[in-house]
Amino acid sequence: MTITPTEPPHPTPLQDAEPPRRGKPWNEDDFLELMRACRGGSTLAEIARRVGRSESSIGPQLRRLLPTEERHLPVELALPRLRQLDRDGDYDWLSALAQRSKSPWExxxxxxxxxxxxxxxxxxxxxxxxxxxxxxxxxxxxxxxxxxxxxxxxxxxxxxxxxxxxxxxxxxxxxxxxxxxxxxxxxxxxxxxxxxxxxxxxxxxxxxxxxxxxxxxxx
Structure with missing residues (x-):
C-alpha cells in the first residue's frame, strides 16, 4: 500500500491576535489617536483596533479624559459623553487628563x-x-x-x-x-x-x- 504524503495545512491568521501595543504604557500619542477615533465616530472596537489596544482597556482610558467628577460613568456612557464634551472639536482633553482623582483618604x-x-x-x-x-x-x-x-x-x-x-x-x-x-x-x-x-x-x-x-x- 502506498501512502501519499499530504501537505500541511496553510497557516491561517489568528482571529484573536494580540494587539500590538497591549501592555505598554499609555502616552500622549495614544490618547491623541483615541480622540481622533472618537471624533470620527468610531465604535469602541474600532477605537481599540486603531490604537492597537484591547477593547477592555479602552474604557478606563476614556474615563480618564472626562472631568474628575464624571469618571464614575460606565464605559457605554463615557464614549458618548466624551463626544458631547468635544462636539465643537475644542475639548481640552489634555487638561482633563492631567487632573488626578482624589483618593478616599483625601x-x-x-x-x-x-x-x-x-x-x-x-x-x-x-x-x-x-x-x-x-x-x-x-x-x-x-x-x-x-x-x-x-x-x-x-x-x-x-x-x-x-x-x-x-x-x-x-x-x-x-x-x-x-x-x-x-x-x-x-x-x-x-x-x-x-x-x-x-x-x-x-x-x-x-x-x-x-x-x-x-x-x-x-x-
Whole structure:
C-alpha cells in the first residue's frame, strides 16, 4: 500500500491576535489617536483596533479624559459623553487628563477639615476653654459627639491641663463667695492645690471619658 504524503495545512491568521501595543504604557500619542477615533465616530472596537489596544482597556482610558467628577460613568456612557464634551472639536482633553482623582483618604480629610471649619475647630483657645468648662460642669446629659469633639480639640491643642486649672479656680471662686473668711484661716489651702478636689477630679474624668457625660439612670 502506498501512502501519499499530504501537505500541511496553510497557516491561517489568528482571529484573536494580540494587539500590538497591549501592555505598554499609555502616552500622549495614544490618547491623541483615541480622540481622533472618537471624533470620527468610531465604535469602541474600532477605537481599540486603531490604537492597537484591547477593547477592555479602552474604557478606563476614556474615563480618564472626562472631568474628575464624571469618571464614575460606565464605559457605554463615557464614549458618548466624551463626544458631547468635544462636539465643537475644542475639548481640552489634555487638561482633563492631567487632573488626578482624589483618593478616599483625601476625600475623608477634606470632609473633616470642612466640618472643623464650621464647628469647634474655629474657636480660639479662650473660646474653646470657656465652652469646655461649661460642658464639663453641666449636670445634664450632653450629646456625645459634641463633647468628644471638644475633648479631642483640647487634647490636640494641649489645653487639658489648663482646663483642669480653670475648673479648680472656678470652684475656688464659688467657695470663696460662700466662705469669704476662710482665706484668713491658718490651714487655708487654695482648692486648685488640692490634688483630689472634686472640681479637678470631675474635669479629669470628663477628659478621660473622651468628653462623654456620665450616664444617668438605669441601663
Amino acid at each position: 476625600i475623608e480629610r477634606e470632609a473633616l477639615a470642612e466640618r472643623d471649619a464650621r464647628g469647634i475647630g474655629t474657636f480660639n483657645d479662650e473660646e474653646l476653654l470657656t465652652v469646655a468648662l461649661a460642658l464639663a460642669s453641666c449636670s445634664l446629659p450632653l450629646q456625645t459627639t459634641v463633647t468628644q469633639r471638644c475633648a479631642q480639640e483640647l487634647d490636640r491643642r494641649r489645653l487639658t491641663d489648663e482646663l483642669h486649672r480653670r475648673a479648680a479656680r472656678l470652684t475656688q471662686a464659688a467657695a470663696e463667695r460662700l466662705f469669704g473668711r476662710d482665706r484668713y484661716r491658718d490651714d487655708y489651702q487654695p482648692y486648685w492645690q488640692v490634688e483630689e478636689h472634686p472640681s479637678i477630679v470631675d474635669a479629669q474624668g470628663w477628659l478621660a471619658r473622651g468628653g462623654q457625660s456620665p450616664q444617668y439612670g438605669g441601663e
